[in-house]
Amino acid sequence: MAPSTPENGLDKAAFKDLVATFGFQMTPQDEADYFALVKGMEDEVHEVETLPAYIDPRLVPSVATPVSARTYSVPDKSDNPLNAWSHRFTLKDDAAVATGILAGRTVALKDNISVAGIPLTLGTHPYQLSTSPDMPYPVPSIDAPIVTRLVESGGVILGTSTCENYCMSGLSDTSATGPVENPWLKGYAAGGSSSGSGALLAISAVKKWHQKRSLPLDEGQLAEGVDLAIGCDQGGSIRFPVAYSGVYGLKPTHGLVPYTGIGSLHPICDYAGPMATSISDVALLLSAIAGYDGIDPRATPETPLRKNVPAYHTLLEAAIAEKQASGGWTPTTAGKGLRVGLLKEGLALPKLDPNVAAVVRAAAAKFERLGATVVDVSAPLHSKGGAIWTATMRGAAADVFLASKAPDLPAFTTTEVAAPALTQEWFDIMTKSSPMVVTAALGSAYMSDTARFPHRYRSKAMAHLAQLRAAYDAILADVDVLLLPVTPSVGPPHTIKAAGETGNVSALAMYELNLGVSDNTAPFNVTGHPALAMPGGWAPAATSEGSGESKKLPVGIQLVGKHHDEVGVLLAASIWEVAGLGLDEE
Template sequence: MPPQHTPNPAALRQYAERLSLSIDGDEAAALAEQFAEQDAVLDALDALVLDDPPERDYWDPDPEEDELGGWLTRCDVARDGVGGPLDGLTVGVKDNVAVAGVPMTCGSPLLTDPAFVPARDATVVDRLLDAGARITGKTNMDEFAFGGSRESLRFRLARNPRDPERQPGSSSAGSGVVAATGEVDLAIGSDTGGSIRFPAAWSGVPGIKPTRGLVSHDGFVQYAKTLDNVGFLAPSVENLALGLDAVAGPDPRDERTCGHEAEEYAASVADADPAALTIGLPEELFGKAPDLDEVVREAVDELEAAGASVRSVSITDYDYWLPAWLGIGMTEVGNYLASNATNYWSFSPGDPELAARLQEARVAGEPELGASLQAAMLYAEHRTATDGDAAYALAHEARRRVVAGVDGALAEVDVLASPTVPKLAPTWDEAVDDLFGALSNTGPFNVTGHPAVSVPCGTVDELPVGLQFIAPRGADATALRAGAAWTGLDG
């Protein structure tokens, strides 16, 4: 355990003032004595022996071989003698997902000196290795998955494979790059507002944000527990399905997975038939980028010509997605960072070594957390001071209404279809002028927890356009089947 502060009356009165509590001098003295006794009990935790990281080789990427900045660390990790459905398949892992014995930075200098090295594989990594996959490196990402700017890629600038002067999509930028260039067969990403689907759309590859709770978050350093999803990018929908087959389903280390049963994903995409699909076009997800809308509608027209049924639908209470996403996301990320990546209200709160390292780094003050993350922490404190987190509770009520609206839109169709991101990839010299507008087709489904698959469906100005399919919660196979039906037509 990290060093403890000796409780004393003066410190307790300061704590009380910060918490809007009132204690007098005698009460503070009594509490100081009580807390010292309780701290002595906790000293027994120092006897716990934590695992040491295994010996695994890793090395820095060669900049000449990695001109697009897809990697932060390279490695070659596989299980000797293990065969399975992913035998020989190569995997890149976003650097907020633990690979034991290999440094994990979460894209932040706070975890580099010395390197933070996890002692245990994340559940998704463990399951991929059990299925025969080979981990070939940790991929580049925005600091703690809070991205969208040149400044948030703290180590290396990731570049779009279609145009290196453009953004590849955040925050799973490196995973998008290595999937699009074919350097891996599968790449793990995480998605809080579109962080898998943005690189899928902008770098021109398939990607899936699974149903919330289908994939374990054990060993994953989160952004916002309500909105986060661990998923995949890959050169093909078929590889997405293979990856999900390997990792989906309940994990005793992550209680959010309880009750989530896996489907047969690879089987669902084999010979996917457009004629078996009924597609809904939500009016709320169109009209923001007419050129991109046209490309997506042409793709849906091709699916309809191949036998799919298409109809217009509407998502009631759709406009609540943004206050729900903002109220939940900013509160959760700010408090998560303030508590050193410890997830309160969870039976799997996090890695004690990581929490200790982050505390040491933050107290030392050098290097500093990036400006956008400092702002997130301060905003969470501001909201607590403003209304005692009542807005956070109201945001969850708004979330439930958006869930009902999406469920209603899906009631008589198999999937919803839309542009993935209503904006082309900007250059690195351009700011994303309307961030919330850019998130408006992806963020709602982080709020609701529905699965979403993005597949490339054409270009505008020679830049990729993504086609997004959203399915009912738990029907990830349906979303993948829709993606495979389109890519089968597209050839």
């Protein structure tokens, strides 16, 4: 193996400095021996670095649309009035469209998912991620497994959807391209960080809602949407957009859907999942994308192999059909046998809008009218869930989402995404665009200092994570699902009116607005429970500056179930809708 040189590797002076940081006293022989051993480690690292790049065969791009034939465009504002599209392209397999379970349904992918030949932006600014001075954004050479599965299932991928800056916002105004608009009310948050995916789905929901009521609608302000979408969720980033935009989204059980080839915050909280305009479509899309890919370390022994993945949509249909056959699918009988736990702490958020609380309590009452048993349940540690989320991973999160650090277990992490240079220019840009990213960088640097935070801090946090998981499990042993709000309010007005223009809003206020919405969502990211967000009703929107009459926006309700009981969660949601859709509750 080729030895390192003093210019680019360890020399004896640098080794002496290293030893001094430990305070070790060494004999000349020990010093020589340990220098040779550490230098040998360095040489082996450099040896591996010189090997040719390797792509796992399971990540080779889909041949249905070869990379050479993948053309893309950045949509014009007139074709993208909600700023919900990042890049437009078409990826499909005509044979699969004719036979697959998705049968030509159109799909949008959050722009943190690798698609070979298509720029990957992570919602941030040009040249922050790219390893090439000639390329504003990195262009992956792999298809994430979730992409291949969508194409093999007959889906037609129409592009990537706008996501928030480094996926670090629960609202929708931090993307480098500017705010993503709520399709129900322009100037208001569509929810993040899968903001574009939620908005593109809601376009058809808005159109149908207005058509059903013969209400006027300027469809030119919405443009083209999609049937289905993929979101990613580290603290609520599937559930926020669907709650704010009045559609449906599932954060599956941890590891059920492979996260390989997707921009990560931290493996402990990463999820990819289905977003749709109905419960049945959520189940259908989950069937298309679930199952261990043989690579993702987030999978557990309970995660089914791809060939053993249940047909969630078929199981849901069968469960409904069984109830229908016995006459138990009516607005007064559909809920019989179902037990729902109304989570006390979920309704005790200090900033919970009373109108949102009223919608959730009305949802509980609706379950009771359907014949379900609703009981008040309590998990006191739920109120510490956000702190547990922070303590388990914040020390390493910036290394993962800014520098693409690979998981500590075997995995495949792209080497095509560069870490940004954390310069003054970077700080100035990100403070205007997303103070959450700067906070993560500073916080991770501070919390990763083991002199201040020995590893026992995280070890204790992991123990309390297990305690929180056990607390939910204990409740779910007695009830089928937990019911609680998704967000503390409906979508608020945009703070950032255009890309990078924060006005007079402080970094602290921006952080609290964007990440202060996750108290009821982030706990389930670290405990791994499946959580569905769906429309539950309406509440008044906060009046934005200079606006006139108050308008309403959708309120999301959340159903949480046992690990790997996605069908049970989807069935409970379907039961609730027997008595009418949430957005019918006007």
